[in-house]
Amino acid sequence: MSVIKSVTCPICGCLCDDIELTVENNEVTKVKNGCAVCESKFIGYRSEHRIKTPLIRKDGKLVPVSMKEAIHKAAEILANANYPVLYGWSSTSCEAQRLGVELAEEVGGVMDNTAVVCHGPSILGEQEAGIPTGTLGQNRHRADLIIYWGCDPWSAHPRHLERYTSFAEGRFEKSEWQSYLKKLKAQAGQKKVESTTRRLSAGVQIPRPQACSLGGMPPSLSKRGRKLIVIDVRKTMSAEMADFFIQVEPNKDYELVQALRALVQDQELDVDKVAGIPIETLRELADALVNCELGVIFFGMGLTQSTGKFRNIEVAISLVRDLNMRTKFLILPMRGHFNVTGANTVTAWQSGYPYGVDFSMGYPRYNPGETTCMEILLREENDATLVIAADPAANFPKKAVQNMVKHPLIVIDPHMNATAILGDVVIPSAFVGIEVEGSAYRMDHVPLPLKKVVEPPEGIISDLEILTKILEEVKAIKAQKTETNQPPAEAKPKAKTETKKKPKSVKKTKKKKEAA
Amino acid sequence: MTELLIKNGFVFDPINGVNGEKMDIAIKDGKIVEKVRSTAKTIDATGLTVMAGGVDIHSHIAGGEVNTGRIFRPEDHIKDAVSKTSLTRAGTGYSLPSTFVTGYRYSKLGYTTVMNPSIAPIGAKHAHEELNDIPLIDKASFPLLGDWWFVLENLAKGDVEECARHIAWMMQTTKGYAIKIVNPGGLESWGFGRNVHSIDDQVPNFCITPREIVRGLAKVNTMLNLPHTIHLHTNNLGVPGNYKTTLETMRALEDLATNDKPIAHITHIQFASFAGDDWGKFRSAADEISKYINNHNHITLDMGQVTFTDTTTMTADGPFEHTLYTLSKHKWINSDFETETSGGIIPFQYKKNNAVNAIQWSIGLEIALLIKDPWKIYMTTDHPNGGPFTAYPRVLAWLMSKKAREATLKKCHKKAQKKSLLPSIDRELTLYELAILTRAGTAKTLGLKNKGHLGVGADADVAIFNINPETTDIAKQYKIVRKAFNSSVYTIKDGKIVAKDGEIVDNTTPGKTMWVDVRTKEPCKIDEEMKKKFRQYWTVDYENYPVPDHYLKVPQAIPIQGSV
Secondary structure (H helix, E strand, O other), X not given: OEEEEEEOOOOEOOOOOOEEEEEEOOEEEEEEOOOHHHHHHHHHOOOOOEOOOOEEEEOOEEEEOOHHHHHHHHHHHHHHOOOEEEEEOOOOOHHHHHHHHHHHHHHOOEEEEHHHHOOHHHHHHHHHHEEEEEOHHHHHHHOOEEEEEOOOHHHHOOOHHHHHOOOOOOOOOOOOHHHHHHHHHHHHHHHHHHHHHHHHOOOOOOOOOOOOOOOOOOHHHHOOOOEEEEEEOOOOHHHHHOOEEEEOOOOOHHHHHHHHHHHHOOOOOOOOEEOOEEHHHHHHHHXXXXXXXXXXXXXOHHHHOOOOOHHXXXXXXXXXXXXXXXXXXXXXXXXXXXXXXXXHHHHHHHHOOOOOEEOOOOOOEEOOOOOOHHHHHHOOOXXXXXXXXXXXXXXXXXXXXXXXXXXXXXXXXXXXXXXXHOOOEXXXXXXXXXXXXXXXXXXXXXXXXXXXXXXXXXXXXXXXHHHHHHHHHHHHHHHHHHHOOOOOOOOOOOOOOOOEOOOOOHHHHHHHOOOO | OOEEEEEEEEEEEHHHOEEEEEEEEEEEOOEEEOOOOOXXXXXXXXXXXXXXXXXXXOOOOOXXXXXHHHHHOHHHHOOOEEOOOOOOOOEEXXXXXXXXXXXXXXHHOOEEEEEEEEEOHHHHHHHHHHHHOOXXXXXXXXXXXXXXXXXXXXXXXXXXXXXXXXXXXXXXXXXOOOOEEEOOOHHXXXXXXXXXXXXXOOOOOOOOOHHHHHHHHHXXXXXXXXXXXXXXXXXXXXXXXXXXXXXXXXXXXXXXXXXXXXXXXXXXXXXXXXXXXXXOOOEEOHHHHXXXXXXXXXXXXXXOOOOOOXXXXXXXXXHHHHXXXXXXXXXXXXXXXXXXXXXXXXXXXXXXXXHHHHHXXXXXXXXXXXXXXXXXXXXXXXXXXXXXXXXXXXXXXXXXXXXXXXXXXXXXXXXXXXXXXXXXXXXXXXXXXXXXXXXXXXXHHXXXXXXXXXXXXXXXXXXXXXXXXXXXXXXXXXXXXXXXXHOOOEEEEOXXXXXXXXXXXXXXXXXXXXXXXXXXXXXXXXXXXXXXHHHHHOOOXXXXXXXXXXXXXXXXXXXXXXXX
């Protein structure tokens, strides 16, 4: 039996690295410090849904085959495809992601990751407006105004508040944990009083004492210490914890942000409400934004996937930018998968672009909407797909999934998930962060190491090893093809010299030519 | 047993005093040797210039900041796509090239060593992962330490030795090479949106001044016997009138220098040599700065030359980047790092018809030409801040040819033409001097004993250019020389020919990552204290913070014994 400390949890973008595991007989028996999701993964990853051997679909059924056969089949599919898409990547290590870019480049395919259905709009917003941001520790030390907008950390990033924001201890700001407990006690007390009053008054309605309010802010927002605001379309569990909850009308976040931008720049607004919120409330909220020491907005799918998409992010970033003229403000996306940030990071440093990278012309092309997986599938342009560390069959639109299975589908995953069930070649892999070590990037781009704490099941290897084998096999197949004198039209043109892509406009040519 | 003989070239090796002599250079097993056997492969370098491989002292090529820049500027890449070949990977440029392309392009320019001058310690792993993917050059990184809480606290207490032990720990932990300081005190202030405006301003919450930080770290550097000096980006960078702060900083370090050796390297001096009270009265302080340098020996500089192009600024100087945002209203990135440092990125276009930009262009060249001793000033563009490193040949042309300078100056804004000192400067740098500014001088200041020269024992990193010094007037024929510097005839790395006539011919050399393995006399205490404070200071566990040895693809640890 051994106790392993400082383990990094491989689930969500929080990438908590203080997990303590007890390992007995190659199994994790106890998890300390982790949230419920963390514990369920470390204890429950050895489920009956684990794929035990590589599989190939023969006569309509998935049958067990050797690793060699599966690798060869996968390599054959990719080497012979004209426009394969390699999708997923967010739940595996950076080492595997690096191989992925190389493989996509080798087969002239598209390298895309799950950001495309999640925080892709955040990246697009960043590309429009930049982003004033910082590492999570900056917030822990300095933030006295924390806003969660369109996200629910209580459910999706359970330890976010206790590690990084309201309930964390910082050098300049203390945890608000005590204050929250007092609030809970007060609420519990209030409920007792109300139920007692109801019993004693025998059904007579006694009006509840109202806090004096002109639609303005609760007094808790003018307290010293950290303040928590949640903005969402419905009252989530995170909203229950907040000092103030603002309920925004669905699909009206863009209007709300722009209204705040106007107010923060001392402009008058000629309306009574914006996005369902009274203007007086917004004025007070703007005051709170401007008067903090350091404020931070964390945002999620509520902004990226509602009407406006990346424009919502663009204006949210612009709001934070405007606030930086008056105080200090940061904004961070709540990245979901534990290494989706890594997928963007690795793809970008190797190709220049963060996702949706099309290598079919021999050089990287990036045009979200054209070169991104979902759209390629919907237009039925791909002729092969490799899915790794993701489950698009479970969350892509039906049409896209239907198109995906019309062509050969290779799936690399530990579990028999919805995508694997539809696969033509299915290769089981080991869990990164439990059975395989590697590196990953937290939601704020801090790199962290993932540990190997137990051995993978017999015959199960890592994503990195599988991809390395496939790449080798692809190169061998292609070398054979050129040897057997294929007609030149078949092979993709391989430039012998580095060719700079010719600039499309004269203007650009002028810029590049600097006169002596 | 690979042997190579470069025959009959014009060799420029300032460290060994060789000025254009016709010499043979013999290489064996990746090192320069006295001679080789007659069966050695030969390169006929008749009529060609032979120098050591270039050593770039300051170029942002890898790490969190660089990558964030790449991600948010797809428009920078679309005009510069690079195709995959049978030997090389695909990628993109222009001002923020992807990692593989960075290596290939540097190699084609004849560079073999590049210093990555700013990494946030908490992001060190990221920098090393990227450096692993930059082939064909040796590299090293400088961790940002000027605003690190442990530095601020120990120096405020006056405990320089304790500070030194922490710095030693940090070098090992981040696999770093030198102490990088940016806007000391300013970055911690920026944590709450503030800045410092003079070297005697108090840093909020820490009871220390920039003067004390810089002096303290200079002392630490000496105590630890680090190969390079402190690498300093001064306060008030980019602010009109800031030359006074730069001079004050240099004066503040005078008494700490010993044996007439440099005690500090001030980087991209152009951005720190502004005179005038505001942008309207903006003018060059190259005269004042170069006068000081000509009379003192304790500071080295690099240019930070501006080129006229659409590039990207990125520095750890968060407040300065925010100022640039207020001026340009361009998309702006800010990234603060807990406990350590900050950073900012903003695209920027330098235009000839913008008076300030044009004067900035003039300043960099003025400083390089007015400083008499070429061993004190090195050529950089602070890539990508002043321009991409692919513009280096252009900068060399300006340095070696008055005609080249005039041709550019006459296209600049009239105000800049009037204010520029360049018309009064006739000096044109020779090939020998250019070799100092691009390899000999930089290698010397960095303490890289086996680089920047072609003496026996040096690493076999060689660049051969199509310049015949006997038949070429480099000042008059600067266009030919610029073209020659643009792509080497041969670039040789560790004794292997890697680039030939602008193409990569061998991509099997990943390049080494160098770092200083600093040993102090009492390391243990640091570890215990660190562990206790770690969770308080960072959101990362003590065990997960350091860069493990296996992270570096090809590490080169340089053992250093500190005197504390």
